[in-house]
Amino acid sequence: MKTPRWLAPLLLPLLLGACQQEAQGQQPSTPPAPVRPPVTDVTSKDYVSPPLPRAHVRLKDAFGGVHRVEVEVAATPDSRQRGLMWRTELAEGKGMLFLFPSQEMQGFWMRNTLISLDIIFITSDLHIAGVVSRAVPKTLDSRSVGAPSQYVLEVPAGWAEKKGVRKGAQVEFEGVSTISIAP
Template sequence: MMTPRRLALVVLPLLLSACQQDAEGRQPTPPPAPVKPPVTDVTAKDYVSPPLPRAHVRLKDAFGGVHRVEVEVAATPDARTRGLMWRTELADGKGMLFLFPSQEMQGFWMRNTLIPLDMFFITSDLHVAGIVSRAVPKTLESRSVGAPSQYVLEVPGGWAEKVSVRKGSPVEFEGVAGIEIVP
């Protein structure tokens, strides 16, 4: 059995240590802040997209010249839904290439897209099926070219006219072959 004197000898150093921490201004460690769950809505501004594969698209213009575009590749449903939403700029020579599992009628909107875009709808045999020029930002209107396509390339608005790429122009992909297209 511990005597009161022995108990005091054990407890007193603990109390002195606590008082010393208070005197030195050290605060007890606060509990950790609650963890905020990650944003899962791919259309939300604060959604953090995983990095997308990179590749290049080469388009032949009406005069035989070739224009190379560095692209991020959207080959999954989430990446295709997110697209270029919330971007505030897109430099010339940059874009996004959307890969679909098969050729069909494609329609694109500009929800949460802040910049005007040109959209090249590309057939499975790699020709431009049609172009939507200068799509108006932040609209829900579906844009299509009225012809089936398997791929869609988005670039800065006005780029198609500037480089003279037209319907029927041939297209080549570089670095796309190994990318899995998820339905």
């Protein structure tokens, strides 16, 4: 196919520019990739959570022993809603502590939570109100112990039974008193 004469003067500057860029080691310019807005839905898999404060929880067992759990602390509405969603594991001795502004009936679901957990409900005077053992992942069923609590500790499934941690046991927090609780 022959190029029409009138088109040659229009193509010549484009070809010369591309050759000049190539000779100088430059790539022809491409439009920048579109910038994706940040994900703001805290329940989305792609949401990037800010780092959470760290602390420790000490729980007494039925035999007088004490078990220490290193926790991430969820003390804001967003961090409490996100919880342990999308995590694929929770190591032994680790957990998440949820802090609420006041004691009331708490209910927890397992939406987007991929691992089974024990959910330990703790009263404002730091006693265990009850334990939900081996909560089934990826469900919307509300789990509660039928008693008010102000704090909730999530640990790997089976941990409470294995350690002998039961209703009525004493709990202590380390490094929690300086963390602000948002309503």
